[in-house]
Amino acid sequence: MKIAVCIRHVPTREWQPRVDDSGRALREQDASYEMNEPDAYALEEALRLREKHSGEVVVCTAGPSRAAQVLREALARGADRAIHVEDDRLVSISTDSFVVAGALADALRDERFDLLLTGLQSDDQGAAQTGVILAERLGLPHATIVMDVQVGDGALRVKRELEGGWFQWVALPLPALLTIQSGINQLRYATLKGIMAAKKKEIRKVTPASLAAPRLAIVTLDVPRKTKKTEIISGTPGDAATQLVRKLKEDARVLA
Amino acid sequence: MTGDRETLDVDVLIVGGGPAGLSAALRLAQLRAAGKTALNVAVLEKAREPGAHLLSGAVLDPRALAELIPDFESRGAPITCKVSEDRVLFLTRTGKIRFPFTPPPLNNHGHFIISVQQLGKWMSGLAEAEGIDIFPEFAAVELLMEGARVVGVRTGDRGIGKHGDRKPSFEPGVEIRAKVTILADGVRGNVTKTLMRRTSIAADAQPQVFALGIKELWEVPPGRLAAGAVVHTMGYPLDQRTFGGGFVYALSATQLSVGFVVGLDYEDPGFDPHEAFQKFKMHPAIRALLVGGEMIRYGAKALPEGGWHTLPHCSVDGAMVVGDAAGFLNSLRLKGIHLAMKTGMLAAETAFEALQAGDTSVKQLRTFDERMRGSWVGAEMRPVRNVHQSFRYGLFGGLAFSGLSLLTRGAWVRDPIPSEPGHVRMRRRIEGREPDAGDVEPDRMLTFDKVTNVHVSGTRHREDQPSHLLVHTEVCNTICGDEYGHPCVRFCPADVYEIVPGERGETRLQINASNCVHCKTCDIIDPYQVITWVPPEGGGGPRYEGM
Numbered sequence: 108m109k110i111a112v113c114i115r116h117v118p119t120r121e122w123q124p125r126v127d128d129s130g131r132a133l134r135e136q137d138a139s140y141e142m143n144e145p146d147a148y149a150l151e152e153a154l155r156l157r158e159k160h161s162g163e164v165v166v167c168t169a170g171p172s173r174a175a176q177v178l179r180e181a182l183a184r185g186a187d188r189a190i191h192v193e194d195d196r197l198v199s200i201s202t203d204s205f206v207v208a209g210a211l212a213d214a215l216r217d218e219r220f221d222l223l224l225t226g227l228q229s230d231d232q233g234a235a236q237t238g239v240i241l242a243e244r245l246g247l248p249h250a251t252i253v254m255d256v257q258v259g260d261g262a263l264r265v266k267r268e269l270e271g272g273w274f275q276w277v278a279l280p281l282p283a284l285l286t287i288q289s290g291i292n293q294l295r296y297a298t299l300k301g302i303m304a305a306k307k308k309e310i311r312k313v314t315p316a317s318l319a320a321p322r323l324a325i326v327t328l329d330v331p332r333k334t335k336k337t338e339i340i341s342g343t344p345g346d347a348a349t350q351l352v353r354k355l356k357e358d359a360r361v362l363a
Numbered sequence: 364m365t366g367d368r369e370t371l372d373v374d375v376l377i378v379g380g381g382p383a384g385l386s387a388a389l390r391l392a393q394l395r396a397a398g399k400t401a402l403n404v405a406v407l408e409k410a411r412e413p414g415a416h417l418l419s420g421a422v423l424d425p426r427a428l429a430e431l432i433p434d435f436e437s438r439g440a441p442i443t444c445k446v447s448e449d450r451v452l453f454l455t456r457t458g459k460i461r462f463p464f465t466p467p468p469l470n471n472h473g474h475f476i477i478s479v480q481q482l483g484k485w486m487s488g489l490a491e492a493e494g495i496d497i498f499p500e501f502a503a504v505e506l507l508m509e510g511a512r513v514v515g516v517r518t519g520d521r522g523i524g525k526h527g528d529r530k531p532s533f534e535p536g537v538e539i540r541a542k543v544t545i546l547a548d549g550v551r552g553n554v555t556k557t558l559m560r561r562t563s564i565a566a567d568a569q570p571q572v573f574a575l576g577i578k579e580l581w582e583v584p585p586g587r588l589a590a591g592a593v594v595h596t597m598g599y600p601l602d603q604r605t606f607g608g609g610f611v612y613a614l615s616a617t618q619l620s621v622g623f624v625v626g627l628d629y630e631d632p633g634f635d636p637h638e639a640f641q642k643f644k645m646h647p648a649i650r651a652l653l654v655g656g657e658m659i660r661y662g663a664k665a666l667p668e669g670g671w672h673t674l675p676h677c678s679v680d681g682a683m684v685v686g687d688a689a690g691f692l693n694s695l696r697l698k699g700i701h702l703a704m705k706t707g708m709l710a711a712e713t714a715f716e717a718l719q720a721g722d723t724s725v726k727q728l729r730t731f732d733e734r735m736r737g738s739w740v741g742a743e744m745r746p747v748r749n750v751h752q753s754f755r756y757g758l759f760g761g762l763a764f765s766g767l768s769l770l771t772r773g774a775w776v777r778d779p780i781p782s783e784p785g786h787v788r789m790r791r792r793i794e795g796r797e798p799d800a801g802d803v804e805p806d807r808m809l810t811f812d813k814v815t816n817v818h819v820s821g822t823r824h825r826e827d828q829p830s831h832l833l834v835h836t837e838v839c840n841t842i843c844g845d846e847y848g849h850p851c852v853r854f855c856p857a858d859v860y861e862i863v864p865g866e867r868g869e870t871r872l873q874i875n876a877s878n879c880v881h882c883k884t885c886d887i888i889d890p891y892q893v894i895t896w897v898p899p900e901g902g903g904g905p906r907y908e909g910m
Binding site for chain 1: 369371411412415496498500501518521522530531532534537539657659818819821822823906908909
């Protein structure tokens with residue numbers, strides 16, 4: 108089975124984002140980056156499928172030169188080779204899913220993968236669109252929020268997470284694309300030998316001929332302000348409870 | 364147990380990817396290329412990426428860097444801001460007195476204001492391009508010895524649960540065996556600490572004395588300080604018996620590095636270094652530089668202040684100790700990066716010759732100590748050998764000595780001036796007097812509480828793992844409250860330690876290990892010496908981007 112995993116290099120969650128002077132972009136120069144967490148689960152799932160069904164795992168990212176870091180990390184964890192769609196305009200927040208998916212589709216089309224995996228969504232934009240658009244651009248069926256993958260004869264059975272604790276089993280033919288939910292498996296650690304072996308693996312650079320125009324325009328960006336207020340209700344327990352219920356109903360509106 | 368462990372054999376193993384370790388790696392790569400020999404070199408780094416655990420002021424004397432990488436400027440070194448002016452201020456409670464001239468050791472002409480994190484990241488990129496294996500997220504937890512010989516280290520097991528249970532992701536640590544191990548594990552490095560305990564290398568040295576540096580990175584409106592300005596302060600908020608001072612370095616017209624250093628040999632158990640830092644920022648002279656700006660990052664790290672007389676023998680069979688791990692820092696010039704780099708380079712040269720000669724015993728590696736003494740490292744550190752120790756006579760005694768020592772080249776009636784480990788100077792609390800912590804109410808504009816600060820240090824640890832702070836808590840729950848009033852809650856700059864009510868009305872220590880910024884202060888200053896810092900799972904810790 109020839110499996111592709113698309114991975115995004117995202118700002119770390121410990122980063123405190125700050126809006127730049129334009130008010131429409133983030134100051135990315137002081138961010139530090141890491142592998143998008145749902146993508147790490149997609150990679151792990153691909154490695155497990157390869158262990159079971161043999162084949163090849165190819166990791167791919169679309170981003171500026173710094174994004175090669177996630178490819179090296181994925182190779183250290185056991186991916187076989189990597190493709191880097193490199194363009195300085197493919198930075199974290201100012202390109203939308205349409206641009207990224209388009210660049211990935213052009214780079215991956217000729218490889219004719221049996222299965223493509225992405226994370227459910229990215230930790231930065233959280234649009235959950237890249238995988239879906241990529242499937243459409245490649246003309247493949249897809250399933251989202253996948254919690255379990257079973258490979259049969261030229262087909263897949265996957266378990267999707269629905270809301271309210273419900274799941275759905277879906278069958279789809281190969282080739283196909285799945286977006287993987289975090290927690291589907293246990294991530295492995297990169298080993299010393301894996302890190303050393305990664306140095307000998309190929310990272311093929313692809314320069315996109317052209318990038319699609321973004322379909323989304325950011326009008327304004329704002330960092331949420333802390334509005335948390337603590338209020339202490341005094342009085343006898345009975346009065347305080349009555350007041351609390353009133354506040355939960357009328358102010359917080361969490362009770363009907 | 365060792366049966367299922369991965370092992371790795373290398374020629375030279377470098378423990379720690381800071382300026383010392385990476386300089387050793389780069390020098391080895393140069394020697395390997397010049398000698399056309401095969402030599403495999405591995406660098407272990409506990410941080411998520413090289414540089415992420417490095418914190419310094421930092422003003423860099425580029426001497427060692429220019430020797431190691433003469434064309435550093437054209438190779439894109441993140442070293443661009445030349446020092447443009449030096450100011451030394453003596454702060455009183457509300458006023459300041461500017462020294463009429465800059466004391467010669469604090470003259471930074473020709474030096475650079477840098478981010479040591481950026482320097483480390485850049486150097487690791489160069490080393491990797493030279494074919495050095497750098498392993499981030501791998502912490503050395505155990506020193507491997509065979510008799511008196513160091514044969515390598517073992518890295519930590521990964522995938523261990525809170526109660527020591529193996530999780531499905533369990534990955535046993537790796538034994539890395541090396542012909543020569545270079546210990547560059549930084550200030551109070553856990554591997555070097557083990558080596559000092561198991562051998563006599565530090566037996567004839569004075570005990571190391573440390574300080575704690577706390578630092579924030581600020582973005583401020585232009586016009587506060589010119590790019591390249593270096594400001595050092597003495598005096599307020601410290602009393603004369605407490606060693607330390609503040610600094611403000613202008614990395615650019617809008618970015619300031621603001622910090623405070625306190626000797627970890629202070630006497631008052633009620634003292635809180637983080638609070639002293641807040642008071643420093645509230646002083647009118649400093650507030651004026653920061654007000655209206657934004658604090659964007661925070662960190663803390665101990666530094667070895669003891670100097671020449673505290674250096675151990677830096678070589679044993681199969682290993683050498685370099686950089687902060689050994690104590691290479693000039694406390695009069697407030698600089699150590701250049702010494703870390705130079706000692707790393709000298710250790711690399713020593714290791715290379717030893718491997719060529721086929722003898723990596725202490726007989727051969729001892730030439731490191733000789734090289735170091737014969738180099739400008741010795742020439743720089745020997746004359747200031749008593750400086751930190753002289754501050755036991757108070758601020759003015761120390762200053763007077765430091766001035767005089769410039770004339771006598773360090774000679775003194777008592778040489779060495781006696782010294783003891785910092786923790787023994789902490790006094791019992793005065794009965795009835797409560798610690799004065801808490802008299803700064805953080806406004807979250809200029810001043811911050813520790814938790815808010817830790818939040819911007821980028822610190823992260825995998826939550827489900829055993830505490831990496833090993834504490835004999837029976838001391839905490841019995842005598843410490845009466846004797847010292849739980850100084851841990853104050854000396855820790857990251858709110859790791861909390862005293863909370865227990866189930867039966869007693870108090871107990873709660874350890875918030877995931878807050879830890881790896882500064883090592885607790886391991887150093889705890890008066891009972893019952894706290895041991897061991898590395899958490901590799902990759903955990905702060906992320907000092909730009910620090």
